[in-house]
Amino acid sequence: MSDIILHHYPLSPFAEKVRIGLGLKQAAWKSVEIPRIMPKPDLMPLTGGYRKTPVMQIGADIYCDTQLIMLELERRLPSPAFLPKGREGEARALTMWADRLIFGPAVGVVMSQVADKFGEDFKKDRSEFSGRSFDTARLKAALPIVVDQTYALLSLAEQMLGDGRKYLLGAEPCLADCALFNPVWFINQHLGATAKPLDRLPKLMAWFERMKAVGNGRRTDIKAAEALDIAKAATPAPVAVDAGDPTGMIAGQKLSVTPDDTGRVPVTGTLVGLTADRISLARHDERVGDVVVHFPRAGFLVTPA
């Protein structure tokens, strides 16, 4: 198998979800540091426009969004499992809860307290990214509300851990633990373990310490140019379009895939792969040659190009 390459930056919480996942798998991986704002000139040849962090590359296959990145890691490195046997759906549903509901208010908790630190370039970038103006005064004023919301959501995890279990679904950490680690890690990283609302969640914070001990696997730093050369030298893995897919989409169609929430930049290509979980587009770029870019189905809008 070609090496796992993660395109990310240190303070990205969604990247941390994958890094801790690589730790659970005790995986060896290569790291390319990307800018935290646009432009991202060494990422665009790979993704064709998708700008979010992180992106995983394996040879000439490019995986967008942690939802799919984690499933692909599970497929390639099945043991130890992210998805406990018989409880795969629960692990994935809890992951959606952490990713989609907790992440926003948790980021709000941090941003409302560090908003003054950001320069105009960051504010402009994040305004474009979110479709909402990065307004320092509004962010600061929202602090009590986002603390309250984050507490309400994290309290569910505190309840789950209340019966003495070590991790969300039992004795071993799973995908949902990696997802929940993301927002808790982000608040802890910026504001410390005694920040509100973490200060009122003792079981969660004991769980957080157990998760932190997992580490990030075996990482080697490489330059972006090396990753682009690896893509150029590789051939994308074969994929197929499910002929029974309810959308009726067929191989060879020109399509655009766009995230439905933030960073809504369409990626255009030729449909080569379709399953219930993923949609895969073939693209060509002068710098990297032929690549296939893979997206999850949930949360991504597909339109004819």
Ligand SMILES: N[C@@H](CCC(=O)N[C@@H](CS)C(=O)NCC(=O)O)C(=O)O
């Ligand atoms: N649904 C995406 C969310 C990714 C996301 O929002 N990442 C943030 C960083 S944690 C981001 O892309 N921020 C803007 C950027 O890095 O350009 C996933 O699961 O990967």
